Amino acid sequence: MTALTSSPTRTPHRTYSRWASLVVLCAGALMTILDGTIVTVAMPAMQTDLGFSGAGLAWVVNAYLIPFGGLLLLAGRLGDLLGRKRMFTAGIAVFTVASVLCGLATSRGLLVAARALQGVGGAMASAVVLGMLVALFPEPREQARAIAVFSAVGAGGATLGTFLGGALTQALSWHWIFLINLPIGVVAWLAAVRVLSPEPGAGIRDGADYPGAALVTGALMLTVYVIVGSGDRGRTATLLQAALALALFVAFAVRQTRTERPLLRPRLFRSRLLTGANAVQILMVATMYGFQFIGALYIQRVLGFGELATGLAFLPAPVVIGVLMMTLSARTVGRFGAYPVLLTGLVLIAGGMALLSRARADGSYATDVLPPMLLLAAGFAAAMPPLTGLAMSGAPEEDAGLASGLFNTTQVVGGSLGLAALSTLAASRTGTLLARGAELVPATAEGYRLAFRVATGIAVAALVLAGAMLRPRNR
Template structure:
């Protein structure tokens, strides 16, 4: 539900714009108002989940998200919708930041943990892929308000189930690690980073670089504070884990590729192949179906047999192949021959790679840091997706505008812009594959730090068990 709401508005944008009178640039804030708090707050609320209890944070986030969805659904003005979307992003961050830490605690045994992560990844992937279809279907059958109101019954059922099923956990207590000045620095840095990325296409290069420089300064200030703080928000020892650091880097590149495919692919189907809103959403249905079948039916067993490293590399090879096929998307193309085969390759690759990279990232984390590591992992998802969208859509639009200025027909210029985006997406996928091969290879476990032998040994033994 939380992942789905990041992109369910995409197909409904024209209806929202017509109803509430958004300008072209203003309409983008229906998406951005959700992504910025979602990405910016993940690290903070992940740590707070470790301190106050993950169940409390999870159920509170569900309540906030569901209430905000209702406010979005009844919005009658631009300001009300944007404010409600920002509140939705806050609630989504509160739930997403702690869920991986909850899974690690619930399923400590490596084989069961791999199955749980596969189910979690399948549900998340289905949410992302179904957003385009449901947005078109609900908008066409009813109206755009229902893309948000549908969350009310789902949210209520999930909240009641969480109260009943999840075991209570007390957390470490706010007195053990609530570095609020550090929280302000990192939250501001993350929000500014996401803001700079999602709005890059509408700003000049100079403004974007200035925002990036300010964001970098905030990150440096936060890092310096964490190194000296008595009770740091983010224990820098997390980054001693090669698995956690490498897996987050791989995920940024992989998610950038997949988000680029989903968004630019939908535009290609609509603007080059000429599909309508509902048909575009329907054209994407094979992706969540294949991802769900492979993740739930084969992912855990495949990882158990071959190991997550090999499965991750195989998945990234499939993703690279799918993007390479899309890079030849012709003007006189066909969905069956030019879109469906690469979509199936991308879906199969993602179904293999996502559970593997998730398990590798969390396997090197201590139990007490699981919520924080979960927030970090989800943060890199948002940053990767935003980065992929910003880079690929900007390149596509620039190439199309240049060709139109040279007198090229609209459809041909548009298709050429999308081919460039898919080609660059292929390069990003290759970079992710190279990083995974170099950074996540088994058997390169570092020696424990002398100052923390017990904790480091515990984290590494769990990593070895998962590998």
């Protein structure tokens, strides 16, 4: 009787704390998400300042992606064991310190090393966010709203990074794309310590599989390395490294079936929703990264936009994503269900990529870029929240951190795979046409069109896979 009468007085405080915690989680995640794209427009300035070669410049991105993608799964599991708040706050601290080192870098080696440290901090903070979010909002309708807010911040932040990178580089210098993280990181860390509720983990002795952790971390890092660096090495070296990564994955899988305390419990993959959602995400994110990076290159190299103008050209995407996710996503999922909303989003993404594949050498932003950009943004806004909800619904609460790390891992792998494959295709096609005597701009445009056509096929494959694996089963 006492519990029933006292409950209403405690509910407002708990509700406020949960939504305040969501703001903190979004702020922390936003830093790591922005950093994945903010360097894109600033890379030519870094190359001029520090004397990077063309191949060396790619490591400004690769040095971040490899530890980030490789450590997400391990960080997610350690969050379950040590406490997710502890892992999140430690990650924010490491990321902030590494950002300052990046901003102060005066040599190529220091910048690349600091970017790798950023990747470590980013993995620590990002891996546990979805697990904390699901624990904060167990009720389905509120959880859908929270996931929509988080997804809006993530998707909008990725595109906003392009704008901020151009604006800060042009107004100040490329150093400030990293130094801006210092005040944000300090505020986010202080807020996390104060607002987030402590979550005691299961304990490091309960489930710590150190050999398994070494195998899977090495396999993931090598996989991301193979993907992002495939254009810089010969076919033989790439195949050998891919074979070694596969062997490490096999050894890890065998160990997980035999050890008493597996890092990644095989039972997770018995969930059709979790497995299917992660597979769909790889294809969907590969498509969106094609738009994000190849689209920026098309705007700069074919349409002739400058750094700031390119950033401004991408602003409609985060606006559309943010508005749709915040106002419609949770409502549509609640009314129609996650499955049909996800399929609708994937149809819009495929349609947007198909339109983008018609972009011409003498095209314009208003006719060739903006309409498909709006379709892609609307499709991503519709697809990402239900896909996230389906993935996390397939994991038990005690494995929420691990499932969160897995979902973030497939996002990085999908993005890296899409970027490497599509940029290689575009460069190869452009090179072939130039060798035949074509002019630079038409040849470049045709290379990008080929990449967009392949991305359209990837989006269609994601739609087919989602239709097959994520369809609700009749009770």
